[in-house]
Amino acid sequence: MILDELVLHNVGVFAGRHSFELTPPSPDKPIILIGALNGAGKTTFLDSIQLALFGPLARTASRGGGSYQSYLRRLIHNDAPLDEGAAIELAFHIVERGHERHYRLRRAWTGTATGARERVDVLVDDRPDGTLSRQWAERVDAFVPRGVAELFFFDGEKIETLAELDNAREVLRTAIGALLGLDLVDRLAADLTLVERNHKADQAAPAMQKVLDTVRNKVDMHREQKEQMKRSVDEARGKLERAEKRLFDVNERLRLEGGELFDRSSELEAAKLHLAESAKDLDSRLRDAAAGTLPLQLVREQLLELAESAESELYDRRQRDIRDILQKRDRAILGQLKKQAVSTEVIKNVQDYLAADRKSQTGKEKKKPIAELSNESVVILRRLIDADLDAEIGNAQRLIDQRATVVQELDDVLQMIASVPREKALDELRQDRDDAYRVVAEATQLLNQAETEVSAAAAAEHEAERRLSGLLEKAADELGAAEDSRRVIEHSQRVRTTLSRFRHEASRRNVDRIQKLILESLQRLARKDRLITDIRIDPETFEVELQGRNGTVLLPQQLSAGERQLLAVSMLWGLGQASGRPLPVVIDTPLGRLDGIHRNHLLERYFPQASHQVILLSTDQEIDEAAWKRLRKHVGHTYQLEHDAGRGSTRATTGYLW
Structure with a gap:
């Protein structure tokens, strides 16, 4: 089933005629997103779909006490004449026996002195169907069974209720009974009990x-x-x-x-003082760094040249020392040769050889020294260039980054303090x-x-x-009862016993399947968050038992509020799949009380896959600008409900709030 169009005429806050196209443009864009502030008509939208389908049997949030006719009369817009009344049209299509059929359901009513007068018309493939119009209340279950409608049309309050597992028991009992048709079994058992009593009373x-x-x-x-x-x-x-x-x-x-900022004003003032002190401390540490060797980074190239020059000078100095030693050696050798009365020619040859050897050993004469640094000073200079300066720069950069973070946090706190009313x-x-x-x-x-x-x-x-x-x-x-009455009573008791056994067995067999579907839905939502590894539903009491790792039983209070709400959504999702009904999902205010992480889980893992058609009614706080960007690729249609408080009416326009 796909909802194609909803038309509201003078319904609730909607003055005049408003049409919403709801058919998803493609399978990968199943979401219809309707944004509005509180009081602009989101609940009226959801109630109108249910009212169009179920009429007096609709479970709407705005009905409250009183008769159905009084409720219809209250739904007529304040500025609309009672004789003009209000109307809801719901168009949808389904596939029947391989063929697509289009339905348009129109529920219109006018006000009377005591209530309202209603008319229901149904068109099938654009042709009026009088029989279906007269019998719609009996035939609607063929399209949307009333017992399972709450699994597909619900609001944030429904999720809140299911999130408390004590409340979930009754919801599960009702939903599973409706899915399996066990309400008929209960009704039959009650009727048989009444038959038995009447027969016994007659005697x-x-x-x-x-x-x-x-x-x-x-x-x-x-x-x-x-x-x-x-x-x-x-x-x-x-x-x-x-x-x-x-x-x-x-x-x-x-x-x-x-208000939240005002409540935190003392905390913000304390944070301001702490951050200001941190910034002051970081400034002091940066000044200390600047007072040390850090500024030498500005002349690093010159320091490198100085180190190279000093090393060259040290080399030259060593060469001079070697040359002096060789000269002393050569003079001693020549002196010995002369003492031995060696010929002048030999002495001349030896002298030339020694001169050539000194030149090869010491090289050319170097230029005049400039740095004149000791070997220890050169070692210190090299360590400064190759290691110490880099460490100082890294430390300074860390201090600068820390200071930038602290300053940014301080600016944020000051901005919040300025915003405190x-x-x-x-x-x-x-x-x-x-x-x-x-x-x-x-x-x-x-x-x-x-x-x-x-x-x-x-x-x-x-x-x-x-x-x-x-x-x-x-x-x-x-x-002494009559034979016929006794026989009726005995057979009735046997049938009731059989019905009780049937109910138990049907519940047991289907509960196994339903709890698996709920667990699968939860795992699709939570993915890696495997806190809950199994879900057990008692087929008699419908109490829910959660199991964690290693088969340990998890108590509800061990789950966060967000985890309980994900579990509630998983229950609705799993029960909806168990129904076997390809119905749209309509959710009003789905994210009102979820934190950021669990909100993202629903945005990414539930809404795009909840059904072939998903209608979301949201405030700007639930699906904000960031959430809208994440959801946008899955959205087929968007509408915005703008409420004029002065006129007391809402106007629907295309486009979302952002």
């Missing part, structure tokens, strides 16, 4: 009938109380979610207004935050109280049903 004596009626009335009363408390729980949970959303928005506003400017926002915390606490207390009352009503109902069953059994035994 009771008049006196027993009165007792049975009394107990049966108690069962009905406790059941009604339980259902009423469940509605109270839903309302309380909705209030809590809205309160938490308001708190998140207020904290976000505080952050944007500089005045305390008075934040007073109103802080008051809003305190109010939001108070509302969250009240809503949490209200939810806990409602859940306690549901448990108490359920326990009272169970106790009344147990007593009613005992009385019915007693009535049947005392009066």
Whole structure:
């Protein structure tokens, strides 16, 4: 299934007609990205898709309490006349028996004095289909089963709920039951129980009938109380979610207004002093370096020439010493020859030979010395040129780099300090935050109280049903039931036993497959982060057990908030794959409370692969400019929702926020 177009006319904050083309232009661009600030209509967009499909059975975030007609009436834009009303059109196409078929579903309504009057029209391949229009509520499951819709159409709150594994148990029970059709099994078992009770009651004596009626009335009363408390729980949970959303928005506003910087002002001042001291220390160390041999780097070439000249002079000096020694030797030899009365000619030959030998040994006379350095000085000069200067330069460069880093950090801190708002400017926002915390606490207390009352009503109902069953059994035994009634009861009990076994076995077999799909989804998201190596789901209680390396059991509190949310997304992804339904994925505010690393995991590994069509409804803080650049290559269409607070309406334009 691919959603081709959504048209909103006077729905919620959308005044007038707004059309969104949703068909992905190619398989490698499956994402449709819709950006908006809070309150601009993202939730209305998601609710409209579900409302178009499911009508009064849609589980929308904005419905709250009250009747469906009242909800429709509230959805009509404030400036639209009630008789003009509102409408939602949803166009999609699917492949049926090898052929592509196009559907356009139009749900329109006008306001009345007490509610709204609705009309549903369905076109198939551009032709009106009256039968499908009348029977859409019964036929919609053939396109999008309502039981699995929550696995494909969800918001960030759904991820938050699943991230708490205690809440995940009930979600898994409902989702797996819907996937396997076990809700029909439960309904059949309940109907059989009612049949058994009626047959047993029919056999009771008049006196027993009165007792049975009394107990049966108690069962009905406790059941009604339980259902009423469940509605109270839903309302309380909705209030809590809205309160938490308001708190998140207020904290976000505080952050944007500089509240976080104000809270960190003392920390920033301390950082400024520390960085200024570090910069001062580095300046001192650089001056010390400059006071040593480091400046000689400026005359390194001249030092090299000086060293070469000094070495040459040392060589010449050694040669002079050799020449003096040879001259003394030669004079001694010639003196000895003369004493021995050697002929003048021989002496002359020996003298010439010795002169030639001295010249070959000492070379030419060198020029006048300039450096006049000792051998030790030349060694020190060479070490300075070949090693010490390089070490000094390396040390100075490290100091310069450290100073540049410290100066940059100091500039950043000074900039943040300059951005710290005045305390008075934040007073109103802080008051809003305190109010939001108070509302969250009240809503949490209200939810806990409602859940306690549901448990108490359920326990009272169970106790009344147990007593009613005992009385019915007693009535049947005392009066001797008729053969037909007894046979019906016995067969009904056998069927219920069989249904119970069937439910258990179906859950066990499919839970194995589902937990594997969830684990595979998690591993695709986390890749190298193999903290969780296995996931086990109890087919009876649907409790989730996480296993780490070496088979150790991981407790939820051992996971970070980001890791728990990745696990929640993996559950939705795995359950969606288990459904076998090629449905689009629509997500509202998907990244609101994720850190940078886990946000990148979803951007790179989930959104482009979640389905053949992925519609993301995001704020500028969730998919910011950096995230948009990473996601851009997978995006086929972009829209921006701009809300005009003065007119109280939203305008949709093409293009994203960046």
